[in-house]
Amino acid sequence: MATSRRRDGFAVVLAVVAPFAVSAMLVPLRDRIENTDVALLLVVVVVAVAAFGNRPAGYLAALSAGVWFDFFFTAPYQRFTIGDGSDVETLVLLMAVGIAVTELAVWGRRQHAVANREAGYLAGIQAAAEIGATGGSSQDLIKQVSGQLVDTLHLRSARYQPGVAGLGSPPRLGRDGQILWKGSVWDVERKGLPADTDIELLVENAGLLHGRYLLSAVPKTSAPLSERRVAVTLADQVGAALG
Known part of the structure; x- marks a missing residue:
């Protein structure tokens, strides 16, 4: 910057x-x-x-x-x-x-810039998939995906919590890339990512919950829908490896 x-x-x-x-x-x-x-x-x-x-x-x-x-x-x-x-x-x-x-x-x-960003997304997803496919450590994968989430959504931090969902009623990044908070869709395009509280991104596989990432956003951070969907895909890679 x-x-x-x-x-x-x-x-x-x-x-x-x-x-x-x-x-x-x-x-x-x-x-x-x-x-x-x-x-x-x-x-x-x-x-x-x-x-x-x-x-x-x-x-x-x-x-x-x-x-x-x-x-x-x-x-x-x-x-x-x-x-x-x-x-x-x-x-x-x-x-x-x-x-x-x-x-x-x-x-x-x-x-x-868009082409470079999309290439970075694909490289991150591929790297995560390779760790799961080659039997790499799930902890290594969780840590790598944390870093990729920070880069993809321009976050302050992303930390993983096993076996937890909904604790504290945080805003949740859904599978469609939308953020739900307090019963309504958060307008990311106009307001940026919620920064006063962590954002929850569930890690699931075949309907089974494994845990969640808590995403800490910088105030007024813009995150297009495409980036949010990449974040969901990265979490799915962790879910598939843990499943």
Whole structure:
């Protein structure tokens, strides 16, 4: 998380500085290079910033590119005014393309993150299944799944209690991925995981209760339905091994 914030902060600085630096370097070539070519080079800069940073950085890079294109390459020079209609069109297109490529970069990065996350889920489930299939220690499996639950749901901790269910009337993560608490479904999408109390995840097999995991969530932790269902699958691996 801290690394991501530092990267996004650096991207914002880059969004301001990079278009200015590239524009300034191209000024000596102003009489030999078409404005449309300059705009294309600035679009490349915007794409690079958007791919490295986040949406605000990409938008800021597009704005910065437009400002310095106007300042350095549209007559009258070194003034924020434009006297040629074609330069106005080029400026508008530069900023529009910059915003469009920013959205594409954000979408691509999001898809990449989803693919990596799903690969991690599958790897965790496979590792748990292998311990059960090869006759590994049930305690090792319980401990490994505890760690995988923490990673999957971004928890503070996950501890296992054998032979217990419902003690203390905690919110319960059901097999459908929904959380039931006090007779109603908890709105995870809006409220995040319950953090004032542990969340109960039952470990069962063929209708036989073996125990439960108590999940301690960080306040305002988002856990999509897909992640909650992975958590249930992980608990099932423990149930199958204990059964």
